[in-house]
Amino acid sequence: MTKDRSPEEVAETEAQRDQREAEEQVERDLDELAEARRERDEYLELAQRSKADFENYRKRVAKETSEALARGKAELARQLLPAIDNLERALDAGVDARGRDSATRLTESHEALVEGVAMVRDELHSGLEGAGVESFDPTGEKFDPQLHEALSTKPDEETESGVVVETVAKGYRLNGQVLRPAKVVVSQ
Numbered sequence: 001m002t003k004d005r006s007p008e009e010v011a012e013t014e015a016q017r018d019q020r021e022a023e024e025q026v027e028r029d030l031d032e033l034a035e036a037r038r039e040r041d042e043y044l045e046l047a048q049r050s051k052a053d054f055e056n057y058r059k060r061v062a063k064e065t066s067e068a069l070a071r072g073k074a075e076l077a078r079q080l081l082p083a084i085d086n087l088e089r090a091l092d093a094g095v096d097a098r099g100r101d102s103a104t105r106l107t108e109s110h111e112a113l114v115e116g117v118a119m120v121r122d123e124l125h126s127g128l129e130g131a132g133v134e135s136f137d138p139t140g141e142k143f144d145p146q147l148h149e150a151l152s153t154k155p156d157e158e159t160e161s162g163v164v165v166e167t168v169a170k171g172y173r174l175n176g177q178v179l180r181p182a183k184v185v186v187s188q
Helices: 007-098 103-130
Strands: 133-136 148-154 164-169 171-174 177-180 182-187
Touching: 007 103, 103 133, 148 164
Parallel strands: 148 182
Antiparallel strands: 133 171, 164 182, 171 177
16 A cells, blocks of 8 residues: 655655765765775875985985096096196106216206106096097197187188188097197198
8 A cells, every 4th residue: 555645754864865865975075085085195105215216316416416426536636646746756767867067868858858848748648548538739730719719810822712821729529529720830
């Protein structure tokens, strides 16, 4: 037997159903909000960890760069120290020659001084070459403002215009990059 419900009972049942649906919707919304908060917290934690990792990386790279620079300076100093030793020996040879009366001893001393300075030059070049620095003498080459610094021009009938006829100071490169352009005289 079905009992006919009064409109108040039907309205009350609909109100209860609406309330129940509203409560369920609120529960779903609260669950979604809680899930969004969990995701937010995870992303925030990930961002904070990434920031800390990046900061540690930046500090480590700065330290390693500083250490590499110090090692490079130390290696350059080690390579140049023998040249300084030879220069000191050459200067000592010049000082020894001053106290001598004999022209022969003075000539020998002068030769020793020249030889000592040449040894210093050779050791400095060797040290630079070991570091990848190479010198270049562009005499006879076409003038290139990227590689050469023209100090003056000189008329030269045997050479076409714009050719390097004299190198005043050699140029230097490191791994193909010009450290110092060659100082040259160019033909007119």
